Structures are given as structure tokens and as C-alpha cells.
Amino acid sequence: MSLQLERIELREIELPLKSPFETSFGRTTRRRILIVRIFNRDGAYGYGECVASENPFFNHETIDTAWLITTKHVAPLLEKSQIETASQVNDALAPIRENRMAKGGVEAAIWDLDSKLSGEPLWRHIGGTQQEIVCGVSIGLQDSTEALLDKVGWEVDSGYQRIKIKIKRGKIWQLAAAVRKRFPAITLSVDANSAYRLDTDTELLKRLDDYNLLMMEQPLMPGDLLDHSKLQQKLQTPICLDESIVCLANARHAHELDACRIINIKLGRVGGFSEAKRIQSFAQEHGIPVWCGGMLESGIGRAHNIALSTLPGFTLPGDISASSRYWNEAIIEPPVTVSRQGTIHVPTGLGIGFEVREDLIEALTVRRETVHLTAH
Numbered sequence: 227m228s229l230q231l232e233r234i235e236l237r238e239i240e241l242p243l244k245s246p247f248e249t250s251f252g253r254t255t256r257r258r259i260l261i262v263r264i265f266n267r268d269g270a271y272g273y274g275e276c277v278a279s280e281n282p283f284f285n286h287e288t289i290d291t292a293w294l295i296t297t298k299h300v301a302p303l304l305e306k307s308q309i310e311t312a313s314q315v316n317d318a319l320a321p322i323r324e325n326r327m328a329k330g331g332v333e334a335a336i337w338d339l340d341s342k343l344s345g346e347p348l349w350r351h352i353g354g355t356q357q358e359i360v361c362g363v364s365i366g367l368q369d370s371t372e373a374l375l376d377k378v379g380w381e382v383d384s385g386y387q388r389i390k391i392k393i394k395r396g397k398i399w400q401l402a403a404a405v406r407k408r409f410p411a412i413t414l415s416v417d418a419n420s421a422y423r424l425d426t427d428t429e430l431l432k433r434l435d436d437y438n439l440l441m442m443e444q445p446l447m448p449g450d451l452l453d454h455s456k457l458q459q460k461l462q463t464p465i466c467l468d469e470s471i472v473c474l475a476n477a478r479h480a481h482e483l484d485a486c487r488i489i490n491i492k493l494g495r496v497g498g499f500s501e502a503k504r505i506q507s508f509a510q511e512h513g514i515p516v517w518c519g520g521m522l523e524s525g526i527g528r529a530h531n532i533a534l535s536t537l538p539g540f541t542l543p544g545d546i547s548a549s550s551r552y553w554n555e556a557i558i559e560p561p562v563t564v565s566r567q568g569t570i571h572v573p574t575g576l577g578i579g580f581e582v583r584e585d586l587i588e589a590l591t592v593r594r595e596t597v598h599l600t601a602h
């Protein structure tokens with residue numbers, strides 16, 4: 227039976243972050259978030275969140291390009307393809323090159339709808355097996371080392387199982403050194419978001435081997451698999467790739483080159499659950515641990531990330547933390563909370579398993595557009 231998709235509704239909501247989030251590529255104080263809702267002909271619907279940022283600094287996409295791609299290109303392809311299940315969305319949208327965050331937001335909404343229609347929680351519907359997932363936090367660049375140490379202390383006390391700190395040029399090993407000195411026993415990683423170059427920074431990056439890091443995330447540019455491989459051969463610390471892995475082929479190439487030993491899977495970056503599952507299966511087959519990354523999602527994206535993290539092979543703590551770390555008000559009910567042991571209990575309700583606070587979304591909406599998928 228066809229899913230009988232009827233229309234796509236896009237909304238932009240604006241959410242101020244509790245405190246600015248800074249990486250090597252920039253500082254975010256407010257998030258402009260694209261919420262996707264897809265209806266079928268019976269009026270049932272599913273929710274997705276497009277994780278594209280305000281600026282094309284993490285990758286080429288922005289919320290504005292994703293909006294355009296969704297209305298002008300994704301919608302007509304969906305209309306034409308008459309898909310029967312969520313698992314067919316990826317192939318139906320394959321003619322669109324890249325623009326994976328745009329496609330991923332739509333695909334996620336269709337998975338939510340499909341799982342609701344099947345009477346299942348989303349995490350089961352995608353083949354998830356873990357009912358409790360392990361969580362870590364990502365801590366942005368701070369104004370001072372003291373401020374960073376305070377934040378780390380706070381998150382460790384909250385129970386998070388892994389602390390990741392952002393690093394940037396000029397601060398390659400100093401921040402890790404300071405955190406490791408104050409917290410000798412925590413599980414610690416660093417994320418450079420492509421801040422470094424093989425030719426100028428290898429010697430400095432090697433100093434990070436002294437701090438017993440779980441991983442070094444994305445030290446070099448996204449396309450530089452060969453350079454990551456050269457760097458990995460000189461490091462003891464496992465490299466984890468984030469920006470570099472947007473599809474299964476990238477994961478395969480990275481593995482064949484020994485360019486990384488861990489993979490961060492982000493639903494939006496790879497274009498949705500189908501591709502994420504392919505990467506996860508490949509990684510599991512080859513003994514590569516994976517974990518779920520975050521993009522400062524609101525509650526809807528967070529709920530999808532929780533579902534993704536239930537797949538086998540997601541053994542390392544993900545960047546999935548409590549809604550309240552980022553937002554004053556959650557757009558889902560109940561908000562995502564994390565246990566004192568740094569875990570999230572996966573919800574048992576249908577679809578994403580959280581109520582969406584539609585009144586609140588309505589109040590936060592600054593832009594909306596609906597595209598019909600049936601001619602009449």
C-alpha cells in the first residue's frame with residue numbers, strides 16, 4: 227500500500243540558545259530551525275527536522291538552501307515516485323546530488339509517519355535494538371580555560387559518560403592538557419571541525435597523544451581522506467571522521483585508507499536513516515565503532531537521533547544530551563532527559579515517541595510554506 231503522501235509543510239522556527247556555542251568555524255547564538263511535517267491523504271503526519279545551519283560553514287548547506295531544495299526539487303520527486311514505504315525515499319531522491327540535510331529532514335519525517343502507520347516506535351521500525359543509549363556532551367570553545375574547566379566539571383557531575391571539547395588553531399593541545407590535568411579519569415575527546423592542515427600541524431597534533439583521548443574528531447578538511455590517513459599513521463589517538471563521511475562510499479574509502487578508526491554518524495549529514503543504516507552496517511562488519519553526532523537540534527531532531535542510536539554498533543556515547551542543555555523551552559513533551567548514569571531511556575510511544583508541542587511551534591514560527599504532492 228502506498229504511503230499516499232499529500233503535502234509537505236515547512237516551518238522555520240527561531241530558538242535562542244541558552245549560551246552561545248562556538249566551534250573553530252564560528253559562533254551560534256540563535257538557531258534558525260527548519261521543521262518538516264509530511265501529511266498523508268488521511269491527515270496522518272510525521273515530523274522531521276532539517277539540521278542545516280544558518281551559514282554554510284559546517285558544510286555547503288544552509289536552512290535557506292534546504293528550504294529551496296525541498297520545495298523545488300524534493301517535493302516534485304516525491305510526487306512523481308509514489309513511494310510505498312519510508313525505505314524507498316532515499317532512492318526516490320537520489321537524482322538530487324548532495325543536499326543531504328534537505329533530503330534527510332524529509333526522509334526523517336516520512337520515517338516518523340511510516341512507523342506511526344505501522345503502529346511501532348520509530349526506533350523499532352528502523353531496526354533498533356538498544357532500549358537505553360549512552361550519552362556524552364560536546365562543549366564549545368569558551369572564553370577562558372577556567373570557564374572550560376567549570377563546564378567540564380558541571381557535565382561530569384551531571385553523569386555524562388564522555389566529554390568532547392572543541393579545539394581550534396593556536397589551541398591544539400593546551401585545552402586538552404588543561405582538562406586532562408584537572409580530570410585525570412574522564413573519557414575525553416576533541417573535535418577540530420577541520421581547523422588544521424597536515425603540512426603545518428602534524429607535529430602539534432601528535433602532542434595530543436599524551437592526553438589519553440578517546441578520539442580526535444575531524445582534524446583536517448572534509449575531502450582530505452588521504453591526508454587523514456597520513457595523519458592517522460603518525461598518531462596513537464584514533465581519528466574519528468564527521469564532516470568527511472556523507473555516504474557509505476566515504477566510509478568504505480576511509481576504512482580502506484585507514485583514515486579513521488571511529489565514525490560519527492549524523493542523520494542529516496548523510497541524508498537520512500537509509501544511508502545512516504548502510505554506514506552503520508558497514509562499520510559493524512568491519513569492527514569500526516560508531517556514535518551519533520549532533521547539530522544543536524531542537525527536540526524533534528533529538529528524538530530522531532535517539533532512534534538512530536538504538537541501532538546495533540552505536541556503542542560509543544553520542545552527542546545527544548538533555549534538551550535543557552541548549553534550550554529554555556523544549557518543543558517536545560516530555561523534554562529529553564538524561565539519567566544520572568548518562569543514559570537516555572528510549573521512549574516506547576509510536577513514531578518518534580514524544581509529543582510535539584504544536585502550539586509552541588506555531589508561536590515560534592517565522593516563516594512557513596506548504597507544497598502539495600498531489601495535483602488535485
Ligand code: OSB
Nearest residue numbers: 284364419519520521522523545
Ligand atoms: O562537529 O559535532 C560537530 C554542532 C554544530 C555543528 C557541528 C558539530 C556540533 C556539535 C554539537 O559538536 C553537538 C550537539 O548537538 O550537542
Ligand code: MG
Nearest residue numbers: 417443444468
Ligand atoms: Mg564534529
